[in-house]
Amino acid sequence: MNIIDFHTHIFPDEIAQRALSQLSEHSGDYRPHTDGTLSGLLSSMEEAGIVLSIVANIATKPSQVVPILEFCKKIKGRRIYPLISIHPHTPHGQIQEVIKEAKASGIYGIKLHPMYQDFEIDSSGMFPIYELIIKEGFFVVFHTGYDIAFPGNHNADLERLAHLAGHYPELRIVATHLGGWRQWDRVSKITEYENVYTEISMTMTEMTEEEFLSVLSVFNPERVFFGTDSPWTDQKEMVQRLMALPLTSELKEKLLFRNALNFISLWSQGQSH
Structure with a gap:
């Protein structure tokens, strides 16, 4: 079975070790399972049988937006689909140029992190940025829910996401971590919105099998993608865990591959609907 991982992270080789070391200080019990490089991810993908990884990047300051774009252009390929990032304080004209250049490279996704980038969803x-994302036919991946590195921060709460999804029904949103990390008792707030998709990273490590299946059942099965948040979990182990669940073969195939393929194919063809 082909597999797509909708949530991974890597860094340029020259900063990967430092980046993982710094992030590990605020990651609780989670430790990296790769060295954070492109080659490390590709090796992990081979082990796990993953054919494509979506690589999420986060600009924690405006000066990182263009270097991240260049990194995305460099790593994009048959097995890697990178997401650019926009910082809320990036000048609007520069955002337009970055999105234009990303589109020319076949990239149609943006990753935003309300905690690391200090904004409420x-x-x-943020509306001018969202309106530009809609206009240019991009999709946006948000960190949603709690973040272990930002205790007490409510920037990505599901109530906020529901408000945004209702305000901009044309905005295609991927909410990470099965709706919102450690806010799984509140996912019903977002499941009514047809423009909201999700992926399952960092969930099977946090919930019992019964809890995971219960939360999963709340979502439209066509709008859920497999994800690992690699390097913070092991891709092969997460594939094995999902395969061991009492789900139909058809649903496993949708989660592991078909749903993400259908979603990405829309933007690979330059379409937003």
Whole structure:
């Protein structure tokens, strides 16, 4: 069975070790399972039988937006689909140029992290960015729910995501971590919105099998993708865990491959609907 991992992270070789070391200080019990490089991810993918990984990048300051774009252009290929990142304080004209250049390279996805980038998901100050994302036919991947590195931060709460999804029904949203990390008792707030998709990273490590299946059942099975948040979990182990669940072969195939393929194919063809 082909597999797509919708949530991974890598860094340029020259900073990967330092980046993982810094992030590990705020990751609780989670430790990296690769060295954080492209080659490390590709090796992990081979072990796990993964044919394509979506690589999420986060610009924690405006000066990182263009270097991240260049990194995305460099790593994009048959097995890697990278997401650019926009910082909320990036000048609007520069955002337009970055999105234009990303589109020319066949990249149609943006990753935003409300904690690391210090914004509330439904803040009106973000609306011009969301409107540009809609206009240019991009999709946006948000970190949603709690973040272990930012205790007490509510920027990505599911109530905020629901407000945004309702305000911009044309905005295609991927909410990470099966709706919102450690806010799984609240996912019903977002499942009614047809523009909201999700992926399952960092969930099977946090919930019992019964809890995971219960939360999974709340979502439209066509809008859920497999994800690992590699390097923070082991890709092969997460594939094995999903395969061991009492789900139909058809649903496993949708989660592991078909749903993500259908989603990405829309943007690979330059379409947003």
